[in-house]
Amino acid sequence: MPIETIAIDDAQAAKILTLREGHFSDMKAKAVRPAKLTKALSAFANADGGELYVGIDEDDGRFSWNGFTDEEAANGHLQVFEQIFPLGDGFRYEFLSNDPSSGLVLHVLILRSGSIRKASDGNVYVRRGAASQLLTTDAQLHQLERDKGITTFEAETVNTAAETITNSVTTIEFMLGLFPLSDPERWMQMQRVIVSGKPTVAGLLLYSDLPQADLPKRSSVKLYRYKTAEAEGRRETLGGQPLTIEGPLYHQIRDSVHLTTELVESISKLDAAGLASISYPQEALHEIITNALIHRDYGIADDVHIRVFDNRIEVESPGRLPGHVSPDNILDERFARNGNIVRLINKFPDAPNKDVGEGLNTAFNAMKKLQLKDPVITELDHSVLVNIRHEKLASPEQMIVEYLQSNPEITNRIVRGLTGIGSENKVKRIFQSLMKRGQIERVPEKKGNLTAYRLVSRE
Template identity: 50%
Template sequence: MQISEIDKSDADDILARSESHFFDFKSKRIQPAKLSRSLSAFGNAEGGEIYVGIEDPSVSGPRWDGFVDEEAANSVLAVLQDLFPSGETFSYRFIRCVDYPSLVLSCEVFKNQFIWKDSQGDVYLRRGAQSLKQDSFEKQERLRLNKGIASYEDSKVDMTAEELATSEAFLGFYGVIVPRAEPVSWLKKQKVAREDQATVAGLILFADEPQAVLPKAAIKISRYRTSDEPTRATLEGQPSTIEGCAVVLIKDTVDRIVETVERIPVMKNSGLKSVQYPRNAIHEIITNAVIHRDYSVNDDVHVRIFDNRIEIYSPGPLPAHVTVENILDERFARNQKIVRLTNKFPDAPNKDVGEGLNTAFQAMRELQLKDPIVSQVNNGVLVTLRHEKLAEPEQAIINYLRTNDEVNNSKARAVTFIGSENKVKNIFRKMMTAGIIERIPGRSQAKTGYMKGPNFPSS
């Protein structure tokens, strides 16, 4: 197994950390069965790190008290590799510091889409600094829903398949689908009706008023006249409630947000202007919130519009292996039927399946606005659109040259989010005239580059 050498400052940084939702210390004397509980707990939550061979801060004596050699950890490793094999979810290595003469076993756990059991066959979940046993059907079912192993969209609701097949929303959709079958048979074949009852997916997609059966499937829009934290005093009027089937819900919500935002004044050089956000960025994020939310969570999607930002909160944590760090690259649909069938509508809100957030990021950049912020809060996902400009193109190029020897047109387009070569050429000309940059001599036109000029700002 890999042994990583670290210096004393890195070792002391580890020792200075506190046990938390993502971090734990374990004594080298821990029973492998007990350690397996912690691996199960981290594997079933958002992942984290466990260091075996570091004593709890409350223990007297040296805290860095690891294994004398690799063989001394064999009994621990045998259990871990058997139950939690190294790979995409679990990674193991020894770390050694010359100032602390023993090996500490570092166990790194990554967020994943599986449920992990300890050596006794029990399921644990990390919450705060505790590993909690999931000893009831309800707890394990909630874990399965959070992981995306099960989806609430398959649950039956209090509406018959016949009622769903006669709704206006379904009939409008049914008129354009090919090939066509008898309505109830089609619903059953698409798995949005079971045993003559509609499912959550069928309700959300095709019922005229899904919220009559599933009340917390609406979208609440609140306008706050502030750039700070929301308070009752800064709330403008009463929050709006948008209802309807998925495609109607998305369209009406986007229209209402755009209408509300355009009434927010912002001071420009030429006077007061309306705030602008790219409509397609709002559309893509609202679409994601509707089709990917966890419908088992008893809460609406919430949109909060502030003077300087829009916050969109969708109930349910990111499923499976998706994290806020990899969300633009990874794909996992919690509600696969809702996603698939929404895409079949004539004017599908999710035309480019899987590209929603990427489209939102690109749309913000095209308006020279900062990237959306994605975070997990209160068992849900929060996306924040900020009305904050990116650095001016000239400043972005200056910032790049502070840490790089040269810049060319391609690199400048990447850091300024400008797609046009000619626009960047004009920016380069202005910066050369000002003496901020100068052309690197002796280069062919195809390899043109620029370096700091005599008037390049020192800070």
Template identity: 50%
Template sequence: MHIFEISDSQALSLLNLEENYLNDVKAKEIKPSKLSETVSAFANAAGGDLYIGIKENQSQSLNNWDGFTTREQANEIIHVLQKAHSFGNHLKFEFLANNNYQGYILHITVSKVKDIVKSSSGEVFIRSNAGKIKISTDEELAKLKLDKGIVSFENEWVDINIRLIEQSNSINKFIHNVIPHSEPRKYLLNQDIIRDEKCKVAGILLFTDEPPIYLPKRSSVKIMRYKTSSDDIGREFLDSDPLTVEADIYNLIYNSVEKTKSIIQGIKKLGEKELESIAYPEEALHEVITNAVLHRDYSIAQDVQIRIFDNRVEIESPGKLPGHVTVSNILDTQSARNPTLVRLINKFPSPPNKDVGEGLNTAFRAMEQLRLKAPIITEKDNSVLVIIKHEMLGSPEEIVLEYLSKNEEITNSIARGITGIKSENTMKNVFLRLKKRNLLEPNPDKKGSKSTWRKPKK
């Protein structure tokens, strides 16, 4: 295994490392069987990094480097973990060294995987904050399988009058686009979507005109407009009652995108000369909303939520990221939680997921083309949140100078609006840094509340 010589600053950062959802430190004396529980917890959650050979120091903020004298001393740990996790494709081992400290730190990178990962004793754990929780009931194990995408709620059966599906607008639009053509009942039977007087959840979502009748709180999108840029929101900022969008999943996606665009067009922002409508790339909104609807966890009785603010759009989808997908690899990997939904909706005319697997990549590219910052993706306890901010690419200094290449002067208020900076003082500091480099000067003809900045006059 490789030995990596790390710098003094990296060693200090390692000793200052705060244990959390993605990082853990352990003393070299830890029992391999206990360590395998932590590996199980990481692999069943979002993955993470383990550093073995660091002793926690309760009396000081800095932990103690207490590494292995030789690499062979770590053999028992490595052998037990490799035996417990026989394929080992989610484990990577390396040693870290630094001239100022004695011994080697064993660094174990644990990747998130789609399978359930057990400890050496056969027990199952999951990471929670800076610790681990044992999965001890069948219900908890079933929930973990749903979270990881091993099983999908889209395959659950629902009692329904099959004729309502055969006569729906959705199935008629769908069936005319399928090659070869087929009768609705025959096609759905062949696809294992219907059986007797039952239909799978995927079929309800795709082929009934009113899915909320059968799947309440699981098949709608709620859109809320908050008249604020603040992160601290309450009902007092709601512009009106939340809008609920309901339809078969094909129309649910398209209608949600159109409603969101319509609300955004009503938001005005101070432009170069007058109030202008805020513009988000339609492709970004479409792809993020499509992702939120198609890849959500339908076992959770919550609607997809779209929250529209003065300076951002938040799209929150119930359920954690499926399979081996993490926030860091989401643009480079795929793991469909609802493969039947993804496959069949792609057979509709003008499918919302036309370029399967390219959705979020398309959203990121669209934001960059408008010189807007990339979407922010966060995995929460029971949902995935995507934030599309109306903030320009580049440093505040670059944005200010670009503005002044087309305009005579700029105010603090305008500068905050185009850079996304909230504090008036922070924005003033940007001006002062530019002034120090002779790139900006205050307009001597305007003082106090009317003060502006401009490029230096020769």
């Protein structure tokens, strides 16, 4: 398939030339050997994706346009690049032209890959800042495999007796509710949580009465209360000692949600009516905490941290997002790092992940219903941070007007999606209020289920 050539104007070309090499972008001269450039392709694909511009010269920190004379002049680069992406997946090419700039710049968009991509030299690189970092140790490669979801620490066996999970109180209670009834050891062998006579990490987390005894420093939850709204909690703003929440995963999720809710409800905030308790939707806390515990990377020796501030809750879980999942697509994509944990905890009564795959969507919808802003998901170097803010959305009226400032019309259904309001009649009353103020009007030709509204023309 031919590669598209896109003509860009001077402003767009100048914007490219003002880019700086960083975590998501790299600029290279066409004279650089294609094999050397594959290090950047490998690094971007193995990290968060990025963009490579080939045909940009650099002189003392200043970039200038010096592209290929024509499309065929870039064939050597394309042939080498396609060795990195042999199935034609995970990248996109286009040529950029700008008169009177010289030649065509090859723009390569690299997406975050669900597999490990090697450079032409056979080595694996990861983008860190403006550098393509070579991974040299087995530990680094194993960590990248876990980040990609290729391998999972949950399947590792632990050198402890199988009776730790076959004869625990947790297992006895669980097996009584299991249908059909089965011998615990035989059932656990079939479920691959006992392998070669040893329990796996998943088995201990699910069925041991105290997994933390065999998995220290990587299976607890730490709950903090910071009496501040500042960006970071400090020792002097820490209210009391942090709580450590332990136990099997099923109980740990329940206890973490309960204790976090109790801590939040102890916070009062001054509003027009006086002191009022702060509250977050229970289902939002439940789903976000559940997500943090069942999808974390248990290969990282750290706990899940829940920090309660005056104006927000932070939930930080060890490990980057697995596979191709990113903060931008996390509500639409599905990828379970710990597939066995996700599957088996769903067999418990009133499973914490009863709506498998819908957890974060449920959390976001619950926040909207209380007119609170969406949680913010940030991927850090070795963890994922979810920020649940106690900040109100704009009023429905304001959201309608702002929407109409960039769209020709709006409907009842669109407003309900924007605001989280479930009632059609409530939205109708908001429309009526805005019409009385002379801010909006009905679109004349649309009636019934197609009824729409637009801004009143000020001409």
